[in-house]
Amino acid sequence: MNNSNNNKKIICAIDFGTSRTGAAWMISIGNISRNQIVPTDINLSINNDTTQWVLTVPAIWEDKAKEIMRRAFYQAGLISSKKSPNLLFCYEPEVAAIDFFQDQRNQLSQFNNKKLLVVDAGGGTIDITLMKPTIVNNEIKEFEILMIPKGGDFGSIYIDQEFQKFFQSFLNLNDNQFKELKNKCPKGFLKLSNQWESLKMGIQSNEMTEDDSHLIEISFDIRKYLKKTNSALNVEDLVNQFNQRNRNSGLSRIKWEDEEDCLEIYGDRIKSFFEKPIQKLRNYLNNLKQTSEIFKQTEIVFFTGGLSNSDYFRKSVQKQLGNNYQYCKSPYPDKSILIGAVFFGFDPNIVSIRRSQFTYGKITCPIFNPEIHDKNRKTIIKNGNNQEIERCGGVFSPILFKGDVIRLSEPILKVSIPVYENQKAINFQIVRTTKKWDPKLKSLYIDSQGVQKMGSVRVPFPESNIPRNKQEVEVAFHFATTEIKIFMKYLPDPTITRQLTLSYDQMEN
Template identity: 25%
Template sequence: MRKWSGGDPGVTNQKTPTIVLLRPSGEFHSFGFEARDFYHDLDANEAKKWIFLDRFKMALHSDQNLNKLTQLESANGRLVPALQVFAHALKFFKDHALQELSDELGTNMRINDVRWVVTVPAIWRPQAKQFMRQAAYQAGLATENFPEQLVIALEPEAASIFCRKSRYSQLSGASSEDMTVEDTLTVGSQYMVVDCGGGTVDVTIHEVLSGGGLKEVEAASGDVMGSVAVDQQFENLLRKIFGGKFIENFQRKRPIGWVDMMIAWESRKRSTGPDRVSPLNVALPFSFIDLHRKVRGFTVETSLRNFADQNIKWSAQGMLRISSALMRDLFTPTLEAIAAHVSAHMNDRISHLFLVGGFAESRMLQKAIRFSVAEHVRVIIPPDASLTILKGAVLFGLDPTAVRMRTSHMTYGVGILNKYITSIHPVKKKLIRGSSVWCKDVFDAYVRGGETVALGDVVQRSYAPVRSDQSEIVINFYSCPRANVNFIDEEDVIKCATLRIQLPKTVAVTSRRELRISMMFGDTEIKIDCLDVSTGSRADARADFFA
């Protein structure tokens, strides 16, 4: 693949930023550097009409009420359907990839010739994964009738698969041994993958199984502590110096200026190292300086003098001059959070730690990780760490069975009636129907949080429609972070999905109709299948995590 056009001087463009630019009409215009540069060159008044969205991927993790109607706010304050924005981004990549492949191979590549792999953070909830799949369908990568054409891969798993295939001689922090990492890992060996991206950090521990497969030792963990958390520290600093209201005013009234300033900051952020002693200059756009004088009635230099911190000054060249010590301080909260999380999940059996993702290329993060782990743990940083997930996703697409055992993040199940047992069940759960005494709201767990589930493992339950002419069965599906859950109305139990089973029309049957539901929790997505036992036919069954 060719490198991306556009970008910043001095920054290699192996990746393009997550930016979508829509025309004032809402139609797609461009993505990545092209979108950013076009938006930057617009007249200030004209730019206010255009819809500029960046770093929107994080919305899928942070929005607890994510659904098909979720909206994103653009730079000009306009709300846009999130599903539409993600579909635009995926369609852009689809068209770009097909064109690149067609040019390279000298033939016209068709959509059906490709198995598409979309990577997501391992800590994403099922709602977010379903959202990405729906966006991919809307973008034309696959269809609901042929879902197998699209594979959802977990980012740290993709990185893990790639790192195992890499040679030590190609890896940063490793020796010149001309053998693959896989060659030195025996059955039972464990290693940790720390995937540090722009938004989230995922930590996964894998164990090598007989035959070369992988087992997830514990459920992937992490949080929102990627490189954007450092950006937030910089924004917090600006708010302290110039006032929170002014910064919000600048973001709203001069969105192009804000983009310019964050571009300048990104370049300086990447230049920050643990041993740097010279200060760094961050250029403030003229629109910032001008608006500050108009709104606050005095100069930027005056605000900096009033802030009275020797670590940040106004330079003669019209830039923020930030000391190396203050730059490192801006990294500190994020680095400490990542290091603490890694340490909390480290165990004595882990021999290697693979540091991957775009943020992994930061020398500040590399030093913090090396300092936080025991001496026997070999910290390895692949070359082009930001591309590790991409390369691993290709390998995962060729063999989606590489990870054979995963650990369930949550306890999943349904609510049922059980026979009431006085010595076990609370009185408030007693339900009398005729001569029978039942316990209501019992949590029937399909899988429990922390439980290891093998790829292909099936959990089955049987249900019967109430009426013979019933066309659909709807079952509420619940989740809980605890393994020892008893009832569906406990404090941290939520309804996370609706299971919908479309019943095929059949001739009348004399016996009671049985529907056997099979659910699979060992893959990257929760999958469901349903058999109409009375007829032997398949029923259309889906888990809707938006319902």
């Protein structure tokens, strides 16, 4: 990573998913030494020209969601235009791996060309990505992404939800009453949540038994609220009622420690809060092992993200995957993504090869071919000589196929010409699908099942007397970056270039 021209550059990385109470951020000013990247709450004068914002997102995030965030940054005055290069998106598993390798600088050579399965266990999602670093002279030259990022909704918040369901059941409150409790006692509920967070992350696998008890304090304002709303009961009565209702659950009884104002729960019950999300993850990994070549390639399994602090979570994954891999963990799983995002801000080209998550295409109107086109979609168009030409409307023309290797240095080039004489612009829709098909044998259409409309692009033509079939416009699609970028070049005059805006539609099936 080259730091030669960055001594005035301000990198500001933001992770909206790292904290239950808000966003977390880190800053580095003209320095990419790992020890110099620290959280900050200083007053910072934002300059649109020198501040590089880096926003962390899950690898499976929608393109439209990134566009919404870009619009928000512009409306907040943090970037000077909607297309500003001063806002970068980075994929969380990728930057976590970047931070890991920065932490391992003294022994980088042992990782050269090793295939690293990154398990990014965050708050909402768990993302899985297979990466391979290329290391030259003990420096990271580049990363290659070897698989389409995968993942699902079995992150830390789903464990929290199970705990909250238990707490609501213990208090014997319906949904509206529980919501009112959280609104009336915000400090007490925040304290309760913080205690649970510490317990969730700190408990060891061998402590999740019916013999290991753990205390959770119930604050005075919550107890006062409960007494006010249900004066006939005290907390101990609620404990007894809960135990009676759940006597056949197979889990240990809960207890009330009156002297410490604490609820005493046992490890087997805490383990039960993990079980639903962990089982979803087990099923997901098991399906992945049966249907994918990923694990045949994997040499190292690397844990990052806040949930990776959990000993039980890591051991559950290791048990599911087996002993054929080397397992390692980010030194600071809950900060690794932010630190890696700062490094990414200095060198966003460090991840130079990715895999396409979808088959992308544009909607075209090609010459009608009765062997592959639907006859009901045939349309007649007159050219400049008033000749009638049979075309097929709404055809999915592939630009890039799902799983294809995409390189930062190699945009996909497509040449377009106007259909009509004196046409001022070409407007075409960008679509995507996960379907596998051979477009030489069969066509997909804009309204085919599994085709999603993403947005539209307007490709303008300058005023010209050049014949229609000579007015070629080269459109360059950049899919390897963390945002889709599209540029045009007017080939009769290559000095005419422009970055095009992909106006996103609402995603629809």
